[in-house]
Amino acid sequence: MTISVWRYSHLALAVSSFLLLSLAALTGIILAFGPVTEKMQPYRVNNFSDVTLAQALPALRTRYPGITALSVDVNQFVQAKGTGAGEKNPSVYVDPLTGKVLGHPGEENEFFQWVTALHRSLFLHEAGRFFIGLTAFLLLLITVSGTMLVIQRQRGLKRFFTPIVRENFAQFYHVVLGRWSLIPIMIIALTGTYLSLARFGFFDTAHVSPKVDFDVIQAKPVKSPAEFAIFKKTKLSEVESIEFPFSEDVEDYYTLKLRDREVTVNQVTGDILGEVKYPAAVFYTNLSLDLHTGRGSSVWAIILALASGNILFFIYSGFAITFKRLGNRTRNKFTAAESRFIILVGSENGSTFRFAQALNQQLLKAGEKSFVTELNNYARFPKAEHLVVMTATYGLGDAPTNATRLAKLLERYPQSQPISYSVLGFGSHAYPDFCKYAFEVNRLLSHQAWATALTDIHTVDDKSPEHFGLWAEAWSQQSGIPVTMLTGLDLAANARMESLTVTKITPAAQAGGTFTMAFKIGSRLRVRSGDLLAIYPANDHRERLYSIGVVGKEIRLSVRLHPEGLGSGFLHGLTVEQKIRARIVKNEHFHFPGGVPQVVMISNGTGIAPFLGMISQNRKKIPVQLYCGFRQRLTYNLYQDFLEQSAAEGKLAAIHTAFSREGNKQYVSHLIQRDGDKLARLFENGGILMICGSLAMQKDVMELLDAICMEQSGRGVSFYQSRNQVRTDCY
Amino acid sequence: MMLSKFYSAGLLALALLFAAPAVSRAQTAKYKCMVQMTSYMGEEAYVVISLINPKGGYEKTLYVLGSDKKWYNTLKDWFAFYKQKRTDISAITGASVAGGDRSVNVIELENSKINAGYKIRFEAAVEDKKYNVKDIEIPLTTESLSAKTEGAGGYIRYVRFSPN
Incomplete structure (x- = not known):
């Protein structure tokens, strides 16, 4: 299972640092309370920012003759340190203007000291500091890779804060x-x-x-410290610490350690003896300390605590996501070369593998040889008869990372035996390019000489088990392998069976001909045209699906009578008033769309059935164009009256018919070719195309439309498919 | 007269009574001691100022710059002495000093030890760096107590004393 470079690095970085990172985050949360409690002490004077040294220093020196140093901490508490006789602790917090004692610096809390040492060096001194530093650097890389992942996921920096599709708690x-x-x-x-x-x-x-040249130190003119120019212009808020002259000797001087430089001042004259600016690195170190510890700002300290808490959550949720993904990994029982069923998966985060695995398990249980792998491992499959592609779409309609090479591989490895394929797209309607890559794969496969479509392409919105079940039913019906009972995605078990009564049946004129029949809709039954009717002709797992057209209070089916056909034979043998057990399969993507400017319906043979229902329900009189193809006019006669009646009522704008075995022997695709420009305009105007009938017809029509659209708008038909403007239900 | 004699004797006795501690106190003096550090890179230094007897052994701890007892054992030689006696040093303990900073403290010395072959030793240790037993060692003389003594390439640039 390949994953993108960013995701891989994000994970690798997290795995290599999570232990130290948890420790650092946990201790970080505790340490954040240091600045919060400190800041609450009442040692800051109100007008602190206005106090100059000219005001403060003489006052403090008068009050404390023995004062040797003064410091201002990040909380703007002023501390005086002196050698006052008899005082046990010579440091006090003072009011810089009056010299009044505000409090005594407490012993540093031993617990905080302990936690700080752990946070900084793991009690391992230099080695520990190195590892913690490395962890910080790894965290930096984790945030960078994480940012890239969010940008990729949201498809662009501009959409960074747009809503996120919720898959599960940890991921969301x-x-x-x-x-x-x-x-x-x-x-x-x-x-x-x-x-x-x-x-x-x-x-x-x-x-x-600063270097002090003692030879040039002047002892005149004598000034009072309150008159010193440098003291007058320097505010206490710019000061980190001040060292007072060691003695009254003129060679002893004041050292002012300011935020950005150090200044030495003659204690008699107030002259500046020397000045040194700190290197920029000192400024950045102080800034880093402020930002990293939250010292001096309880609000920022709380933000840091929350962020540290989040780091802990990310470690938990990140691993939860990873384990979930690992659980989706595959171990194949059979090799690709010996398997009859090949399941190819295109997935960015591995969730699609779960569905592939469900199918794989079913096939293995049924005694089949089946093989699951990613699309990039596409190769020659000498024993394969069925190919199932399950793929997600990534970014703006692109291939997921483990499917990027498919197009090239298809060219390189043409299969030597005919294989039937079926494509299932996974995606979310929350994104505009819904399942675009799946449509693309379907198109690619349809161009391969060895490939024949077993089912129409299906899509699964937000991992919906219903949608998956819909595909599974279609696929198992065509392949003859029962896969309705999908592990963990079981549908049929709790499906509601309905009892339906036959109200009308028009028998087929000959074998291979078409017959129509109708069932009464009970008051409780919710069904719409485009849904499917699942019947169980032999009362076992074998299920047959038919497209439903709802006309009035009846379900109408159009069925071609196959010689020895299980489903068609069963239905054809029914008589009026007979009851059957069946169930309705919701097929929402193929319901008649409301609120669109125009709809075009294309059908061949019995594919007209759902359209009949939709046309009859078109009360809003949306312009509907119907293109329908039949073998003989005789079959069309079954529907002609109804269609002409609907056209007269304004529910149907135009009927275009093609007959393949009579007259000028036209297929419905000929009609599409003729009206290509009109159909391209339909897409441009936001209209919707619905196709129902055989897969062969669908393939022809889609190829035609692809060429026409490319020519007209430069966009392939898959563009409109992913925007839900092309809806198909073919078999 | 008797009375005044009594008075005198009483006064003398009183004087003696109060003078005894006064005399012993008079034997000590306080000095301001400034330690100026070099601009070394690294953590804050722990510095211990000790009185060394003429035989070269530790006599007394004068001041400890550094309040976290966890690090005391890094000042190896002094710690061996301190461990044995475990005197209360809380009154003579101050903060550790960073590179380039200075620290001014008051130490108390017995007058009898001055000019009597005693020395004052400054030993220093910095986390993950060298430990210097004699970062600076100064003969305890009247001269040195009023002058500046340059360091010898250790963590301390110089020390200065002045009567407090």
């Missing part, structure tokens, strides 16, 4: 929360990486003190 919240906490997590990772690099000396943060 992994993406939703991922988008929101992306920025804080990226900041945590980036600053963490930077701090580690700085710690290992990658940046020049060396502390260089």
Whole structure:
């Protein structure tokens, strides 16, 4: 199972770092409460940002003659450190204007110290710091690959915040929360990486003190510190710390450590003795510390705690998603070369494999040799008779990563024996290019000389078991292998059986001819034209499906009488008032569309049945063009009165007929060729094309339309298929 | 007169009574001690200031720069001495010092130890870096207590004393 590079790196990075990452996230949450509790202390004075050194320093020196240093922390608490006699703890928080003691710095909380050491170095000193730094860097790569994945998933940066299709809890919240906490997590990772690099000396943060030339130090003019120009213009808020002169000697000076530079000041004259700007790395280190620890801002600290909590959730949900995917992996019992059934899967995240696996299990249980693999492993399959393609679509109608080479492989490996194929597309109507790639694969296969379609292409919206069941029924009917009872996707078991009464039957004129029949619709029965009627002629698992046309209060069927046909023979043998057990299979994609400008219906043979019902229900008089083909006019006569009546009532705009064994021997595709321009315009105008009948007819019509559309609009017919403008129900 | 003699004797006794501790206190003096660090790269340094007797052994701990006891064992030689006696050092403990910073503290010295062959030792350790037993060692003399002593390539650039 291949997955895209980004997803693979995202997973590989997560796997290699999750242990340390969980530890760092957990300790990070705890540490975030440090700044929050600190900030709550009442040691910051109100007008702090206005206080200058000229105001503060003389006041503090008068109050504390022994003061040796002063520092301002990130919370803007001012701390004075002195050598006052007898004081046990010589540091106090002070009001910088009055010198009033506001509080005593507490001992650093031992628990926080312990957690900090764990967070920083795992108690392993240098080695631990290295691993934590590496983890931060990996986290950075994880966020980058995660961002790329979201962009891919949402198909473009612009749609980054558009809604996400919910597959399951872990997947949904992994993406939703991922988008929101992306920025804080990226900041945590980036600053963490930077701090580690700085710690290992990658940046020049060396502390260089200004050089003081003692030969030029002046002892005059004597000024009061309150008059010093540098003190007047420097605010306390720019200060990190101040070292007071060690003695009254003129050679001892003030050292002001400001946010961006260090200045030494003559204690007598107030002259600036030296000044050194810090390297930029010091600024970035401080910024990184602010951002990484949330110091000085309880709001940011809380955001960091939430982001750390999210990291823990991502580790959990990421693994939940991964294990789910691994569970979808396949181990084949038989080789590709010996298998009769080949199931090819195109899947981006592996979920389609579950459906492939369900089918595979059924086939194996039935004693068949079957083989599941991804589309990129397409090769020569010497014993294959049936090919089933189940594929999702990725991005803007592209192939999933494990199906990208299919087109080339099809060219390279033509099969030597005829194989029938069936394509099942997986997707979601939440995206505009619904199942586009599946339509593309269907088109590719239809061009292969060795390939014949076993069923019409089917699509599954949002992993719907109903849609899958619909395909399974069609496929098992054609292949003769019962696969209705799909593990975990069981439909037939809880399907509701209906009892239907025959009201009318018009027998076939000859063997191979067409007959029509009608059943009464009870008041409780919900059925619409386009749905399917499933009957069980031998009362066993064998099921036969017929397209339903609802006219008035009746279900109408058109059936071709096959010699020895199980289903057709059974129906033909019924008499009026007889009851049968059957069930209605909802087939929503083939219901008559409301609110569209125009509808074109194409049918051959008995495929006209659902259209008859739809035309009769066309009360809004949407313009409907009907193209229908038959072998003989005789069959058309069965419907002629009804159709002409509907045309007179305005429910049908035009009838185009083709007869393949009489007159000028036309097929319905000839009519399509004739009206190609009209049909291309139909698509442009948002109209809908419905096709019902044989797969051979569908193939001809689709090829014609593909060529016409390409010529007219530059878009293949699969473009309109993926926009649900082409709806088919063929067999 | 008797009375005044009594008075005198009483006063003397009183004086003696109160003078005894006063005399012993008078034997110590306080000094401001400034430790200026070099601009080394790395964590904050733990520095211990000890009084070393003429035989070269530890006599007394004068000051400890660094408050987390977890790291004390990195100052190996001093820790061996400290472990034995376990005196309360909370009153003479301050914060560790970063590269380029300085730390000013007050230490108390007995006058009798000055100019008597004693030394003051500054030993320093930095996490994951070298441990220096004698980052600086200064003879305890009247001279050195009023001057600046340059370091010898360790973590400390210089130390300075001045009477407090």
